[in-house]
Amino acid sequence: MAEQKQQQRISGDRLQAFIASAFEAVDVPRDDAKTIAQLMAQADINGSEGHGVFRLPQYVRRIKGKAINVRPNIRVERELAAMALVHGDNGMGHLVMKFAAEKAIEKAKTAGVAWVGARWSNHAGPASLYATMPLAHNMIGLYMAVGSANHLPPWGGLDMLLSTNPIAVAVPAGDEPAVILDMATTVAAYGKVKTKAQRGEMMPEGWMMDRTGNPLTDPKRANEGFLLPIGGYKGYGLALVIGMLAGNLNAAAMGRDVIDFNNDDTSETNTGHAIVAINIEAFQDLKEFKSGMDMLIRDIRNSQRLPNVDRIRLPGDGTHVARADREKNGVPIPEALLAALDQLAGDLKIAKLPR
């Protein structure tokens, strides 16, 4: 935290305006640029730093490399009462998944539940951005995706056929804040490994394994090993079925077909996602549901703690704290990222991010 205090704080509005101007500079239509920028800034405000403005230079590189279509015809390919398959036409993932989430919400209003899959999409930022969209409609949101780089082998294997395939679930409550689970199926996300390398720190055992099966703790040697799934074979199984639900079901890339978008600025990724909206009122009285959630959340928060544990957290607590702080004080941006964004502004001939 001491480190964060020294960081420059940028307001969400300024961040959003800067991101939008960058996308406009590479020919993204104004409305789309604004939509993407709003979602990316929201990621930073929510504390998902690895998926916000941090990704901007990479997205711009991929747009310049023609890997991403800036004028996509995002459309429903197939639909029934409770499902749709969205064709993203290789547009920015944020646009595709906002479209998909809105479709799921609309269908769940009448069908009770709706499952919308997407293909020919791209990296869309943090899973919780989309899982939380149904909340405002008194719905539960569930999001899954095929990750955008394979860093996980099957359990017992060496070939990296799987990604950190994330899942997010957002459940509204009454007076209590919503429960928002957003997790990779690996012990650590790959971004965390990169952060450790940048800081010159070692990783704890359990994050990665080398190709002989021994713990890998030096993040500078990350490319000699692979991430470990949560709970061993269980996390492998979860990553696999999430990949089937978000990838195979939608005829999106999965397994050997996944492109490492960190090391490729020219190839289409055919990224697959799934979003599910569950209309709570279809199942029971909304007030009763919410008071039941409040009771459960309070029971957990007030439950007895292990020695040296200061408080019991609910999934999403970190997001709520980050949001309250950043909406008031701005988003902390590390020096190195500020420098990269200044350079990007120069390249794109747009105004620098104002401090």
Next chain:
Amino acid sequence: MAEQKQQQRISGDRLQAFIASAFEAVDVPRDDAKTIAQLMAQADINGSEGHGVFRLPQYVRRIKGKAINVRPNIRVERELAAMALVHGDNGMGHLVMKFAAEKAIEKAKTAGVAWVGARWSNHAGPASLYATMPLAHNMIGLYMAVGSANHLPPWGGLDMLLSTNPIAVAVPAGDEPAVILDMATTVAAYGKVKTKAQRGEMMPEGWMMDRTGNPLTDPKRANEGFLLPIGGYKGYGLALVIGMLAGNLNAAAMGRDVIDFNNDDTSETNTGHAIVAINIEAFQDLKEFKSGMDMLIRDIRNSQRLPNVDRIRLPGDGTHVARADREKNGVPIPEALLAALDQLAGDLKIAKLPR
């Protein structure tokens, strides 16, 4: 395996007939008794020993204690195109969840996807029994439940407000066997702890923790500690949201309201479950989906292995092997369980399980 060879093998048919006669003896209607017996025997055939005939004495005890209703009016309470809420009327969980799964399959035929929740149900055996029901209809199945005893505290806590809430996902393939993930959200299921205690073995570190936060490895001291979730706070988050989806959403028991059905033969449990059926043909051509699944499965199976790993497994491989063996050679029943079943037969005045 050497141990298993010494065990008595009982054919699935004989097992099923014995289970059905036991339920009939406690006033379960013949058709219902047959349905429950078929599912319980299937659990044993699939290798889910902890959830098959092993549970019979307990179920009979709970029926005798009036904790379970033997003449339930299992019915749809609410429904829309893509959802239903099933009221189990406190019937055997197997009956409730077979009804719910059939409802989900029926709705998914036209709506593309269907989500059916159940409340006032009971323990229904292994999650995979229901997740696999949609497979025969070229659908993906997804099942979640609130477990029937709380052995898991919130992360950092001591109060056991959560169960091992399981999730199962079954995905059909073409020539390859279906992928069937069936997992508790704890590192070990509580049944495994009991087995270790019976065998006089110690548990590995990581299964359980004591109330000071130290590893608990003596299974005889299990009641002095609690199970650990997979991936630390991530598994806690998963157990929690599965509980919300299978419990809170259906106004079924969750958190403090969960009854420990191992130590209570008289209370209604209001167990909650959820089953989702996903009609693959709504999303894409079925043949293409299946050939894509076959390719993925073969890529994984044939991928490079870590030193000393003999083969790469897919979730469900164990089930397929167990089923092939047990359909041919019968279900291995340990001596202690055979003795318990003989005693049950005596109590109920029915014929013993024939060897």
